Amino acid sequence: MPKVYFVGAGPGDPELITLKGKKCLEEADCVVYTGSLVNPAVLDFAPSCATLVDSSSLSLEEIVGFMVSQVKAGKKVVRLHSGDPALYGAINEQIRELEKQSIEVEVVPGVSSVFAASARLKREYTIPGVSQTLVITRLAGKTPVPARERLSKLAQHQSSMAILLSTSMSKALQEELLSAFPPTTPCAVLYHVTWPDELILRGTLEELHSMISEHGLQRSAIVLVGDFLSSEGMRSYLYSGDRG
Structure with missing residues (x-):
C-alpha cells in the first residue's frame, strides 16, 4: 500500500x-x-x-x-x-x-520562512558576541502557549527571535517584547517572504505595532527581533586563522 x-x-x-x-x-x-x-x-x-x-x-x-x-x-x-x-x-x-x-x-522537510527571512535580509541569527541562540515562538491565540513559554519570559534572554502567527495581535506582541528588550532593539517584519508580493519592513521595537497595523498585516508574516539584525559582532573563530 x-x-x-x-x-x-x-x-x-x-x-x-x-x-x-x-x-x-x-x-x-x-x-x-x-x-x-x-x-x-x-x-x-x-x-x-x-x-x-x-x-x-x-x-x-x-x-x-x-x-x-x-x-x-x-x-x-x-x-x-x-x-x-x-x-x-x-x-x-x-x-x-x-x-x-x-x-x-x-x-x-522543507525550507521554513524563518530561514527564508534571514536569507532575504542577508543576516545570520547566530553571530559571535551577539547571540548564539535562536528562539522560534508565537503568541497564544486559538492555540494556547504554555505559561513557561510566554513571550515576555522567552524575551528575557534577549537572544535572536523569530515570531510566527502573531501579527494579528501586534499591540500585545510589542508589549510582551518591550517588557524585556530595549525600545531601540532592531526588528523586521516580512510578509509573504519569497512570494511575488513580498513585503519587508524594518524598524525598532517601539515602531513594531505601527509598522504592522499601517500595512494591515494580519497573517502570513514573520517578525524578527534582536541585535543580530544590525550588529556585526566578533570575528568567527572558525575563520580566525588562530586555532592554536
Missing part, C-alpha cells in the same frame, strides 16, 4: 522546495494542501491529472478520511504543508490517525 508523504512546500518561491519534495509532487496522484498558506505556483510540479484538494475548510476527520480512501485505492498522496511541516504544521494529529489505519507516512 502506498505511503502518505508530508512534504514541506517551502516559504513560497517554488524554487525553494527540496528536490525530494519536488519529486514527490511530480509523482503524486493526489495533493492535499492549505490554499491560504501554500503558493499555488508550487502545485505546478504536480501532474495535470493529479487530484488537488484545498484543505482550508476541511476538518481533521475529513482530511484524514480523504487521504485514507486515496491510499487504499492505491494512490500516492502528498500532504503539502507550507514552510517546514515540523513548525506549526499540526502533523502529529494527522499522522496519529493515519497510523491507526495502518498507513505508513514519510515526512519530507
Whole structure:
C-alpha cells in the first residue's frame, strides 16, 4: 500500500522546495494542501491529472478520511504543508490517525520562512558576541502557549527571535517584547517572504505595532527581533586563522 508523504512546500518561491519534495509532487496522484498558506505556483510540479484538494475548510476527520480512501485505492498522496511541516504544521494529529489505519507516512522537510527571512535580509541569527541562540515562538491565540513559554519570559534572554502567527495581535506582541528588550532593539517584519508580493519592513521595537497595523498585516508574516539584525559582532573563530 502506498505511503502518505508530508512534504514541506517551502516559504513560497517554488524554487525553494527540496528536490525530494519536488519529486514527490511530480509523482503524486493526489495533493492535499492549505490554499491560504501554500503558493499555488508550487502545485505546478504536480501532474495535470493529479487530484488537488484545498484543505482550508476541511476538518481533521475529513482530511484524514480523504487521504485514507486515496491510499487504499492505491494512490500516492502528498500532504503539502507550507514552510517546514515540523513548525506549526499540526502533523502529529494527522499522522496519529493515519497510523491507526495502518498507513505508513514519510515526512519530507522543507525550507521554513524563518530561514527564508534571514536569507532575504542577508543576516545570520547566530553571530559571535551577539547571540548564539535562536528562539522560534508565537503568541497564544486559538492555540494556547504554555505559561513557561510566554513571550515576555522567552524575551528575557534577549537572544535572536523569530515570531510566527502573531501579527494579528501586534499591540500585545510589542508589549510582551518591550517588557524585556530595549525600545531601540532592531526588528523586521516580512510578509509573504519569497512570494511575488513580498513585503519587508524594518524598524525598532517601539515602531513594531505601527509598522504592522499601517500595512494591515494580519497573517502570513514573520517578525524578527534582536541585535543580530544590525550588529556585526566578533570575528568567527572558525575563520580566525588562530586555532592554536
